[in-house]
Amino acid sequence: MGEQERSGDGWWVITFIVGMVALILGVVGIALATGRSAGADSNGSSGATGTTEFDITLADISISPSSIEVPAGQQITVHLHNMGAMPHDFKVNGTTGSAMLDPGTTADVVIGPFDADTEAWCTVPGHKEAGMKLTIKVAGATPPEGGATVATAPADNSAMIDGAAMPADSWKARAPELDPPASGKVHEVAFDATEETIEVAPGVTQLMWTFNGQVPGPTLHGKIGDTFKITLTNKGTMGHSIDFHASKVAWSDEMRTIQPGESLVYEFQADYAGAYMYHCGTAPALHHIGNGMFGAIIIDPPNLEPVEQEFVILQSELYLGPEGQPGDLTKMMNEDFDAVVFNGYFSQYKFAPIHAEKDARYRVWVVDDGPNENSAFHIVGTIFDTVFKEGVYLLQPDDSHGGSQVLDLQPAQGGFVEFTFAEDGLYPFVTHKFANPGKGALGFFVVGDVDTSALGGH
Template identity: 55%
Template sequence: MSDEPTVQRSVDGGVFSWFLVTAVIAVMALVVGIIALFSPPGGGGGSAAGEGGAQTVEVELGEMYIEPSSLEVPAGTTITFEVTNAGTMDHDFKIDGETGTDFIAPGETETFEYGPVESTVDAWCTVPGHREAGMEMTIEVTGGSSVAAPAGDQGTGDGGDYAEIDPNAEPAEGFEPHPPELPAAPEGTLHEVTFNMTDKEIEVAPGVTQLLWTFEDTVPGPILHGQLGDTFRVTIVNQTEMDHSIDFHASKEAWNDSMRSIGPGEELVYEFQANYAGIWMYHCGTAPTLHHIGNGMYGAVVIDPPDLAPVDHEYVMVQSEFYLGPQGEVGDLAKMQDDDWDAVVFNGYFQQYKFAPIRVETGERVRVWVVDDGPNENSSFHIVGTIFDTVFKEGTYLLQPDERRGGSQSLDLQPAQGGFVEFDFAEDGLYLMVTHKFSNVGKGALGLFQSGEVEAAPASE
């Protein structure tokens, strides 16, 4: 038997009527349940189990629930659904993902008729990720020739034909890595940029694509770079069919102001002054945030500390995970909720700097900024064959060269932490870049530096 509907939440206005309706539904469900309990086993018997009729059911949508979450009706019932969006963003309510309402704006109600129902079905909100986050209802049909609902469908939406990464596959000819270089800070102290928020099918490992949600069609999103005191005026433009937002960790802003979600076609200007040095995560914060980060909406802002020493090369590594959905489709929220990543990557692609090593010269000074954009996994950033003599983490130097001769082997970061390391290579050769949590190396957290000319170097450009 399914759960009985319950009242778990009160809503401004209509609490009483909502309670009444729910109570009525609960009683009906109970009656139907009792009848079913006393029906002969295996039987289509129980003529008392009703032969349909009409019912009106009030449904409430919100973040991230549908109430009631289950419903029992006799076979043959025609249901009039009165669906109200009590949430703060658009939702819909569709039976089998197909029949139902259009997107309903917050505060609005839409009504539709469905039936007569003959077998148990599910209904859910079709905004990507919302079903997995809890916006689902089971309409259980009793009596009649009811067909059992498919059991245990935890749902990617279509049964979980997940894409898989072949660790031995190679990218196609002409593979272009995500540029690892830190972009130079633009002139001036006001940086005006536009981030278009898009859906884009992107290759995340050789032959594996996902429909990612992006800032500016790239994952990670653009790296912003500036100096202390600079102002960033970022216009986000939502070019998708769902709500999105942006949250800059480099700023101090009220969550309900600049970080609010905007709907399809809308724009928002998020302006902040960068008053703290470091490498800062930014990400979409729209619920379920886990899904929006896990499906590509993250990036970094680099604010130089004062008196930053000059170096020969400056790179940025954004570490993150992928939780693959079916090929070419959105990443899987259930996997994200279970910490069940398929890949851990630097700058958005499985082992990409193994395929396209980063070229430096022996003895040159190198700075690598690293941020862990997660959403879930930590990082222990390490380069095989060198020692960091400078480590800056979360706003302060942990290590700088001095007479004590201290060295560092790894920069440890939890999700949403960042810093940089500095080093050089002592001799020509290849140097592996990893997170030293080694189970993740085979899952993509592997790259190469090539120092000087190396015989039989892996193919690069």
């Protein structure tokens, strides 16, 4: 984790530096723009009453300057320079402007004329919400509605979850069972980054960004010393990447963003046991994780005792965009989630409870894939006698008879708990942050032959 944290810090440092460079270039851009205007005026080639040419810098993730003032009724030339490490474009109202510009490239684009204030932005998903927009102010323009501002906050048209709705008969829960570690020492895995419609709650779908078409992505399971060779192929429409927290590799190499149609091989030896998150790290990573590009890789600690069954539960949040559209980045930035879910679906294991037997020993691996909310994993009606968190056994059975009620995880942390059920019946599992079970972080174990009709599920 230490390595990961450093690489995470590195990202912000790089973003900060790029941002500062962009800011400086933006200031220079204003000066250049002024210079061009003066030149045009002095040689008499322009009858403009204001500047009609602007140098605009696109960076990761900003547009500099963030505002320009243009004369009314005239066409404007913008000289675009993509100083970022990823493709960007520049479109007025998201529709007319430049093509997608590769890193390091430039383009001159004519926009306008304008008779009212408007905006331009980068149309790569999430970039506008992350700040890649520019205000175009029209000199002398009369604000509409007798001086009202031009704020255009859209009505909230987010999809809504109906807490009383039931999944369709054709719905199938994601299997919570963890497969045993793959045999052999080398595991070759193909991961495709895709973008597809996924149901996240009864009757609610989102256009999610996925690994192999599922949210969460496939769970990988191995042993210390195993080598994982993951071939990531981008079959989507935007840049994607992958970051395995179980690896020690360079952020700038294996975790690099690849464009649609490209592939990379991410190879590492798993030398440390744990329940690790993996995720797409392409900026804005918050959007890529929050819209589905996350999963878990589990590396067993040595000498794990066999149990009746292992399960894996990944907790994450939903930040709903409009029905059938990607999740809402602004909500993600504000931690304003609509739901907290286990394995990607609202109240999934309430609708499809997990069956278990009395007195048998179970191990549940839990990873909090966030992106923002913590987890206090608790099973109502039992006590954990074994807790392994972030590479450490916090509790193992011994003469002191210690018990644990919650596995507490911050985003990206993981571990497992072991326990038995003492009698037949229903056992809810939740995050004990109690605002969240009602928002979908609720499931059930069914122990023995018990009536589950009260759960209303399948």
